[in-house]
Amino acid sequence: MQLRKRVLTLCVLALVVALCQGAVLAQEPVTITLWHGWTGAWTQVINDIVEMFEASHPHIKVKPLVVPYDERDTKLMAAIAAGDPPDIIYTMGNIVSYAARDAIVPLDKLMTPDELQVYKDYQYPLYQANEYKGHIWSFHGFVDAFALYYNKNHFREVGLDPDAPPTDIATLDAYAEKLTTMNAAGQIDRAGFLPDDLWHWADVFGGSWLDGDKITAAHPGNIAAAEWFASYSRKYDVRKIVAFDSSLATERAQALDPFISEKFSMQRMGQWKILDIDRYAPEDFDYGVVPLPAPPGGRKNSMIVPSGYGLIPKNAKHPEAALEYLLYWVGKGHEEDRAKIFTLGGWFPLSDEVTKEPIYQDYIQRYPHFQVFSDLLRKTDPTGFATPVELFYIDRINNARDRIRLLQGDPKAILERVNSEVTAELDKLNK
Amino acid sequence: MIGQIVTHCILIIFGLIFILPLVTMVSTALKPDVQIFAWPPVWIPNPRMWSNFPRALTFVPMILYAKNTVVITATSVIGVVLSSPLVAYGLARIDWPERNLLFLLIVSTMMVPYQVTMIPVYLLFNSLGWINTYLPLIVPSFFGNAFFIFLLRQFFMTIPRELSDAARIDGCSEFGIYSRIILPLAKPSLAVVALFQFIWAWNDFLGPLIYLKDQTKYTISLGLQQFQSGYQTEWALLMAAATMATFPIIILFFFTQRTFIQGITLTGIKG
Numbered sequence: 001m002q003l004r005k006r007v008l009t010l011c012v013l014a015l016v017v018a019l020c021q022g023a024v025l026a027q028e029p030v031t032i033t034l035w036h037g038w039t040g041a042w043t044q045v046i047n048d049i050v051e052m053f054e055a056s057h058p059h060i061k062v063k064p065l066v067v068p069y070d071e072r073d074t075k076l077m078a079a080i081a082a083g084d085p086p087d088i089i090y091t092m093g094n095i096v097s098y099a100a101r102d103a104i105v106p107l108d109k110l111m112t113p114d115e116l117q118v119y120k121d122y123q124y125p126l127y128q129a130n131e132y133k134g135h136i137w138s139f140h141g142f143v144d145a146f147a148l149y150y151n152k153n154h155f156r157e158v159g160l161d162p163d164a165p166p167t168d169i170a171t172l173d174a175y176a177e178k179l180t181t182m183n184a185a186g187q188i189d190r191a192g193f194l195p196d197d198l199w200h201w202a203d204v205f206g207g208s209w210l211d212g213d214k215i216t217a218a219h220p221g222n223i224a225a226a227e228w229f230a231s232y233s234r235k236y237d238v239r240k241i242v243a244f245d246s247s248l249a250t251e252r253a254q255a256l257d258p259f260i261s262e263k264f265s266m267q268r269m270g271q272w273k274i275l276d277i278d279r280y281a282p283e284d285f286d287y288g289v290v291p292l293p294a295p296p297g298g299r300k301n302s303m304i305v306p307s308g309y310g311l312i313p314k315n316a317k318h319p320e321a322a323l324e325y326l327l328y329w330v331g332k333g334h335e336e337d338r339a340k341i342f343t344l345g346g347w348f349p350l351s352d353e354v355t356k357e358p359i360y361q362d363y364i365q366r367y368p369h370f371q372v373f374s375d376l377l378r379k380t381d382p383t384g385f386a387t388p389v390e391l392f393y394i395d396r397i398n399n400a401r402d403r404i405r406l407l408q409g410d411p412k413a414i415l416e417r418v419n420s421e422v423t424a425e426l427d428k429l430n431k
Numbered sequence: 432m433i434g435q436i437v438t439h440c441i442l443i444i445f446g447l448i449f450i451l452p453l454v455t456m457v458s459t460a461l462k463p464d465v466q467i468f469a470w471p472p473v474w475i476p477n478p479r480m481w482s483n484f485p486r487a488l489t490f491v492p493m494i495l496y497a498k499n500t501v502v503i504t505a506t507s508v509i510g511v512v513l514s515s516p517l518v519a520y521g522l523a524r525i526d527w528p529e530r531n532l533l534f535l536l537i538v539s540t541m542m543v544p545y546q547v548t549m550i551p552v553y554l555l556f557n558s559l560g561w562i563n564t565y566l567p568l569i570v571p572s573f574f575g576n577a578f579f580i581f582l583l584r585q586f587f588m589t590i591p592r593e594l595s596d597a598a599r600i601d602g603c604s605e606f607g608i609y610s611r612i613i614l615p616l617a618k619p620s621l622a623v624v625a626l627f628q629f630i631w632a633w634n635d636f637l638g639p640l641i642y643l644k645d646q647t648k649y650t651i652s653l654g655l656q657q658f659q660s661g662y663q664t665e666w667a668l669l670m671a672a673a674t675m676a677t678f679p680i681i682i683l684f685f686f687t688q689r690t691f692i693q694g695i696t697l698t699g700i701k702g
Binding site: 033039040041065066067068069070071074075077078079081082083084086 | 490491549550553554557562636637640641644645646653656657658659665
């Protein structure tokens with residue numbers, strides 16, 4: 001009897017110990033490494049967000065590491081070759097080239113089809129920007145949106161209604177002419193408006209840079225946008241535009257926007273400028289924000305989204321935990337935290353659910369202009385830009401833009417050349 | 432007399448051209464942001480922003496990075512000074528079969544760019560478990576360096592054989608000849624080796640970049656890169672930090688200048 005009791009007690013004890021150990025093992029957090037390029041004051045913001053994440057995910061610890069942005073590929077490729085990569089690496093754009101080199105894991109392999117669908121729906125339609133060859137390579141944790149900022153005081157000055165900003169290209173052109181002022185030397189003193197980014201404006205004009213895998217730089221919509229760029233150089237004299245550009249050097253050196261120093265009456269800019277204006281503009285600075293004006297047949301609420309955000313390298317040790325961190329930024333199930341992330345660094349969430357959070361709403365109340373971008377994200381049918389030659393393509397487009405603005409050739413011929421150059425580069429990769 | 436003035440003028444002009452980047456660096460370090468890209472360039476900033484220096488030290492933990500760099504640099508200097516002359520001595524002063532072939536092999540490794548061997552070497556250190564330690568940055572220097580071996584071998588060849596023979600007759604061992612006769616004679620060239628290694632290790636970027644995975648282990652060169660991000664560059668702070676990072680090398684050069692130049696002329700290597 002005594003013996004049986006003892007044996008029983010021992011068994012129970014062993015069971016308890018085993019259970020405790022199991023529990024301890026289950027609680028042992030995994031540590032994921034996160035390489036990012038946010039330096040200086042931003043490093044602390046990222047560390048704060050990591051702390052928030054760890055608080056809601058006690059089973060995961062995150063070890064962030066600042067990696068010099070320009071050299072991250074060297075470090076990553078050495079680490080991947082040795083089978084010792086980080087669990088997450090951040091990059092802006094160009095993810096398809098990583099995918100093409102077989103350096104990253106598609107997220108759909110880490111999720112069940114149902115889970116994947118939930119997140120696709122949650123981020124609809126912006127998830128498409130990270131889709132390539134039938135796989136999802138990342139989920140955008142945030143996105144930058146662009147709209148037209150206009151200076152209401154300048155509108156009043158020239159007799160325009162400050163509450164009726166341009167909504168189409170013809171009006172934009174007419175207003176730009178009215179708002180432009182010249183100094184005594186006949187040089188541009190203030191520009192009403194100047195087209196800036198051909199990559200995005202081509203999308204506004206109904207153009208397209210990619211058709212599946214095919215490069216379509218000479219799309220009629222792109223040519224229309226390019227012609228429009230050239231029309232400004234002809235109207236205002238290209239030499240005066242160049243002189244005006246170089247006179248903006250002082251603003252740039254101060255990291256100030258020429259819009260804030262009132263060198264422009266209207267300008268295409270991203271949502272983060274709202275915070276800059278709040279910080280740097282004088283008290284009486286009165287401005288409005290509207291979606292980019294579009295020509296007839298163009299795209300209203302145009303948004304062109306580079307691929308990017310956090311990637312999970314091949315052979316990462318804890319891909320599942322890494323995925324949890326990436327999805328944390330998407331915000332599903334962590335709406336309040338995600339709204340807080342928005343207020344910490346101006347990283348726009350992509351989902352409607354997050355925008356319902358009180359923190360988000362308070363912030364929008366404080367900076368009402370964010371509403372325009374929030375609406376834009378809801379209404380837009382975004383254009384993705386996923387190609388293995390993303391950076392090369394962008395570089396060629398910018399080069400073409402400069403040549404078109406300087407009237408160094410026929411816009412159509414210039415874009416056709418971009419088309420053949422980028423196609424050749426893509427063929428070289430595919431060989 | 433006129434010839435001398437002309438020579439001096441030319442030398443001064445070239446001197447000014449070479450000092451320009453240094454002046455720009457120090458001047459930018461003291462500029463308020465507004466003046467950095469001003470045209471025509473502002474040479475003497477007004478007001479002078481001395482505060483850029485302490486700001487640079489807090490923007491990125493530069494003092495910690497400096498400590499790490501000193502550890503790596505000092506140890507690797509000791510490494511090359513211990514190992515390279517020993518190998519060079521063997522190649523220069525002892526006769527053995529095919530030693531010239533081996534010397535050729537050693538020297539030819541200098542032709543292989545670092546980028547080519549980077550990944551295989553990384554894999555090697557990874558299998559030793561040395562990633563995220565200073566070992567890959569330090570240990571190789573204890574196994575000789577092709578350039579320094581070449582440099583020292585050339586110098587050792589110029590020392591008369593009779594010195595060794597005399598020592599040998601007096602009963603000195605081979606190692607005794609090396610440590611008591613040859614090394615003391617080679618002090619200036621050893622100083623050159625130490626200085627070169629100091630500059631290389633101090634400025635090394637790629638090595639620490641790929642091997643270190645913990646921010647508290649980062650070095651100065653990695654720290655300097657952190658002033659540039661994908662979005663913006665803190666030029667004034669970057670230049671302030673760069674000035675501070677360059678300072679030790681300049682100071683060292685001023686103090687060792689004489690030995691340095693003597694060493695270079697002795698070994699017949701210029702530049």
